[in-house]
Amino acid sequence: MLRQIPIPIAEKTELLHRFRDVCSRVASFCNSKSLKQGVCIHSQIIKLGIQDHLYLNNNLLSLYGKCFGLEHARQFFDEMPRRDVVSWTGILSAYVKEEKHEEALDIFDLMILSGPFPNAFTLSTVLRSCSALGEFSFGKRIHASSIKHGFESNQILGSALIGFYCKFNYSDEACKLFSYMDKGDTISWTTMISSSVQAGKWSQALRLYKDMIESDVSPNEFTFVKLLAASGSVSLNHRKLFHAHMIVLGVEMNLVVKTALFDMYSRYQMMEDAIKISKLTPEFDVLLWTAIISGLAQNFKFKEAVAAFQEMEISGILANKFTYLSMLVACTSILSLDLGRQIHSRVIKTGLEYDVPIGNALVDMYMKCSLTVEDGLRVFTGIESPNIISWTSLIAGFSEHGFQQDSFNSFMEMRAVGEQPNSFTLSIILRACSAIKSLNQTSQLHGFIIKTNADHDIIVGNALVDAYAGSGQVDDAWHVVRYMKQRDAITYTSLASRFNQMGRHELALNVMGHMFNDNVEIDGYSLACFFSASASLGRTETGKQLHCYSVKSGLSGCISVSNSLVDLYGKCGLLNDARRAFTEITKPDVVSWNGLISGLASNGYVSSALSAFDDMRLSGVKPNSVTFLSVLFTCSHGGxxxxxxxxxYSMREMHDVEPQLDHYVCLVDLLGRAGRLEEAMDALETMPFKPDALIYRTLLAACRVHKNMALGEQVARLGLELDPSDPAFYTQLANLYKNCGRSDLSKRLGC
Incomplete structure (x- = not known):
C-alpha cells in the first residue's frame, strides 16, 4: 500500500491562497459575463472553508442575482458571514432590477442601521427606487446625504440625481446639478436630453445635443435612441442627421438602435428605408418585430404586416401583447374575421385574454369584422374591469350593426357602473341618435352634455350638430352651432352634408357664408358638399366659381374635390368639362369613374358611358353597386x-356585388320599357326584398306605355296596399285607362 505523504502547512497554505485566487478570477469573470457556470465554485469554496472571503462572496452574490433571480440572491446574502458596502449595494441592485422598489428602500434602511455607509453607487441605485415610487422627499434626503459625504462630484451619482429631478419635472434643479458637473459624461448628457424630449422641449434637446458634441463628449446608442424618439417639431432632416452621426461615430447597430431607426423611418412612411435598416444585422427580438408589424400596419401594408408576423413566429420569437395589438389593428383594417380569430386563439394560449387593452382591441375587431355582435359582446363580458375604451367599442359596435337601442342601453349601463363617457363615447351615441332620427334621445343627451360641461368639447359639439341636422331639426342644429365656443370645418361640413341629404341645397350653399364670417377655412370635404349642392341646383356659375377657389386654395388635388367636379359638370351637361376634370385626376377611384359614367349616361351618351365602364374595369378599379345602377340606367334608356x-346577372357572379332593391327597380324599368312586362313582374315577385312603392310605380308606368290594363290594375292594387295615400298611383292608373280607351274608368278616379 502507498503511504500518504503529509503536505507541509506552509505549502498547504500556499495552495489554498492559489486556489482562492483562481476562484476569485473565475467568480469575477463569470460575474462580468453573467455565466451561470460560475456558481459551481460555490460548493468548493464551502468545502475548503474560504466562504468568509468577502471579494469572492460579493462576486457570487452578484452572479446569483443576475442568473438565478432575487430569491437565490437574498438567500445567499443572508448566509454571508461578513458584508460590506459592496454586498449591500449588490443586494439592493438585485431588488431594483426586479422592480421590488419598496423592499429595496427597506434594505437600504437596514443597511444604514447595520453600519456600512453607502457609497455613490448605492445612493444612485436607491434613487432609482425613489423615482419609481414617487418618493420625492426620500430622494431629496439621498441628495443631501451625497453632498454631506462629498459625493456631489461623482459622475454616476450626478447623472442619477439629474434623472431623479427630471422625473419629478424639476428641470431647473436638474439643470443646476448638470452645470455643477465638470464637463459631464455621456450618461448625464443623455439624461438631460431625454428629460427635454419627454417634456416636449425639442429645441432644448437639440441644443443640448449640439453642446454635447462641442464638449467632446461622445453620444452613445441611448443618446440617439432618445433623440430619434422625439416627435413634434424635430424634422425628418434632423433625424437623418442623427442617423448620419451614428454612422460617422461608429455607434453599434444593436437591436435598440435598429428598432428606433425603423420606427423613425416608418413614421415618415419611408418603409423601404425602414426595412433596409431592419436587415442591416441578423439580430431580431420581439420589440423589433413588433415595430415592423406596427409600422407596416400604420402604413396600410396589411398583407406585409401579416407576413412579418408569420416570419416572426417561424423564427421562434414569441409575440407580446403589443405585437398582438398591432396584429388586431391590421385584422380590423382589412376586415379579416378569420385572421382575427386566429390571433384571438394565440392570445388565449399566451394567457393575455384578460388584458384590458387586448380585450378592447378584440371587441373592436369582432364588432367591425363580424356580421353579428355576439363575438364582440362575449369578449366584452370577459373583461374583468372594462374601461371607457371597452364601453365605447361596445357602444360603437352596436350602433354600426344597427342595434341603436342596445347602444343606448349600454351607454346607460356604463354610467350606472360609474364610468363617465368621454367625447368619443358621446359622439358615437349621438351618431346612433342621428341614424334613427331620434329627436327625444338627442335632446336627453344634449341635456346631459350641458350638465357635465361636455358641450365645451368641439368633438361633442360637432356630433350634436350632426345629430340634430340628421333628424331634420335645422333650427336646433344652428342653435348648437351658435353656442359652440369653437367651430371648425367639420362643424359646417356636417351641416352642409345633412342639408344636401334633405334636398335643401340652397341652405347647404348658405353655409359657405357662415364659414367665411367665422374665419373657418373651407377644406376638401366641405368644398365637395358645396359642389354637390351646386350640381343638384344646376348652378353652373356657382360651381365654376368654386372650381376657381379650389385651384387657388390648392384643394383641386384632393380626390373628393376632383370627384365632385366630375359630378357637377356631368349633371350640368358640360361633358367636355367633366371629361377634363376626370383626366386631371392622377389615380381615379371608383367614385371618379361612377361620376363620369353617370354624367355620360344621364346626358344620353349611351355608348360612351358603357365604354367608360369597360375602361374602368381595364384600369383595375372594381365596380360597386353605384356603378351598376348607372350601367343599368344606361342600358334601360338606350334600349x-x-x-x-x-x-x-354579372353583378354577383363576376364582380361580387350583391344586387339591392334599387338594382331590381332598374331591372324592372329595363324590362318594362322593352315591353317585357311579364318578365318584369316575375323579377319583382322573385326578388329577395320586400317591394316598395317605387318599384310598383315603375312597373305601372311601363304598363301604361304598353297599354297592359290587366297587369296595370294588379300592380296599382299592390302598390296602393303599401301606400294608399300616394297620388302617383291614381294618376298613372287614370292615364293607363285613358290610353286603353277607358275614359269612364279614368273619370271615376277623379284624375
Missing amino acids: LVDLGLQYF
Missing part, C-alpha cells in the same frame, strides 16, 4: 335589354 340583363 339595350339583353346587355342590361347580362350586366345585372
Whole structure:
C-alpha cells in the first residue's frame, strides 16, 4: 500500500491562497459575463472553508442575482458571514432590477442601521427606487446625504440625481446639478436630453445635443435612441442627421438602435428605408418585430404586416401583447374575421385574454369584422374591469350593426357602473341618435352634455350638430352651432352634408357664408358638399366659381374635390368639362369613374358611358353597386335589354356585388320599357326584398306605355296596399285607362 505523504502547512497554505485566487478570477469573470457556470465554485469554496472571503462572496452574490433571480440572491446574502458596502449595494441592485422598489428602500434602511455607509453607487441605485415610487422627499434626503459625504462630484451619482429631478419635472434643479458637473459624461448628457424630449422641449434637446458634441463628449446608442424618439417639431432632416452621426461615430447597430431607426423611418412612411435598416444585422427580438408589424400596419401594408408576423413566429420569437395589438389593428383594417380569430386563439394560449387593452382591441375587431355582435359582446363580458375604451367599442359596435337601442342601453349601463363617457363615447351615441332620427334621445343627451360641461368639447359639439341636422331639426342644429365656443370645418361640413341629404341645397350653399364670417377655412370635404349642392341646383356659375377657389386654395388635388367636379359638370351637361376634370385626376377611384359614367349616361351618351365602364374595369378599379345602377340606367334608356340583363346577372357572379332593391327597380324599368312586362313582374315577385312603392310605380308606368290594363290594375292594387295615400298611383292608373280607351274608368278616379 502507498503511504500518504503529509503536505507541509506552509505549502498547504500556499495552495489554498492559489486556489482562492483562481476562484476569485473565475467568480469575477463569470460575474462580468453573467455565466451561470460560475456558481459551481460555490460548493468548493464551502468545502475548503474560504466562504468568509468577502471579494469572492460579493462576486457570487452578484452572479446569483443576475442568473438565478432575487430569491437565490437574498438567500445567499443572508448566509454571508461578513458584508460590506459592496454586498449591500449588490443586494439592493438585485431588488431594483426586479422592480421590488419598496423592499429595496427597506434594505437600504437596514443597511444604514447595520453600519456600512453607502457609497455613490448605492445612493444612485436607491434613487432609482425613489423615482419609481414617487418618493420625492426620500430622494431629496439621498441628495443631501451625497453632498454631506462629498459625493456631489461623482459622475454616476450626478447623472442619477439629474434623472431623479427630471422625473419629478424639476428641470431647473436638474439643470443646476448638470452645470455643477465638470464637463459631464455621456450618461448625464443623455439624461438631460431625454428629460427635454419627454417634456416636449425639442429645441432644448437639440441644443443640448449640439453642446454635447462641442464638449467632446461622445453620444452613445441611448443618446440617439432618445433623440430619434422625439416627435413634434424635430424634422425628418434632423433625424437623418442623427442617423448620419451614428454612422460617422461608429455607434453599434444593436437591436435598440435598429428598432428606433425603423420606427423613425416608418413614421415618415419611408418603409423601404425602414426595412433596409431592419436587415442591416441578423439580430431580431420581439420589440423589433413588433415595430415592423406596427409600422407596416400604420402604413396600410396589411398583407406585409401579416407576413412579418408569420416570419416572426417561424423564427421562434414569441409575440407580446403589443405585437398582438398591432396584429388586431391590421385584422380590423382589412376586415379579416378569420385572421382575427386566429390571433384571438394565440392570445388565449399566451394567457393575455384578460388584458384590458387586448380585450378592447378584440371587441373592436369582432364588432367591425363580424356580421353579428355576439363575438364582440362575449369578449366584452370577459373583461374583468372594462374601461371607457371597452364601453365605447361596445357602444360603437352596436350602433354600426344597427342595434341603436342596445347602444343606448349600454351607454346607460356604463354610467350606472360609474364610468363617465368621454367625447368619443358621446359622439358615437349621438351618431346612433342621428341614424334613427331620434329627436327625444338627442335632446336627453344634449341635456346631459350641458350638465357635465361636455358641450365645451368641439368633438361633442360637432356630433350634436350632426345629430340634430340628421333628424331634420335645422333650427336646433344652428342653435348648437351658435353656442359652440369653437367651430371648425367639420362643424359646417356636417351641416352642409345633412342639408344636401334633405334636398335643401340652397341652405347647404348658405353655409359657405357662415364659414367665411367665422374665419373657418373651407377644406376638401366641405368644398365637395358645396359642389354637390351646386350640381343638384344646376348652378353652373356657382360651381365654376368654386372650381376657381379650389385651384387657388390648392384643394383641386384632393380626390373628393376632383370627384365632385366630375359630378357637377356631368349633371350640368358640360361633358367636355367633366371629361377634363376626370383626366386631371392622377389615380381615379371608383367614385371618379361612377361620376363620369353617370354624367355620360344621364346626358344620353349611351355608348360612351358603357365604354367608360369597360375602361374602368381595364384600369383595375372594381365596380360597386353605384356603378351598376348607372350601367343599368344606361342600358334601360338606350334600349339595350339583353346587355342590361347580362350586366345585372354579372353583378354577383363576376364582380361580387350583391344586387339591392334599387338594382331590381332598374331591372324592372329595363324590362318594362322593352315591353317585357311579364318578365318584369316575375323579377319583382322573385326578388329577395320586400317591394316598395317605387318599384310598383315603375312597373305601372311601363304598363301604361304598353297599354297592359290587366297587369296595370294588379300592380296599382299592390302598390296602393303599401301606400294608399300616394297620388302617383291614381294618376298613372287614370292615364293607363285613358290610353286603353277607358275614359269612364279614368273619370271615376277623379284624375
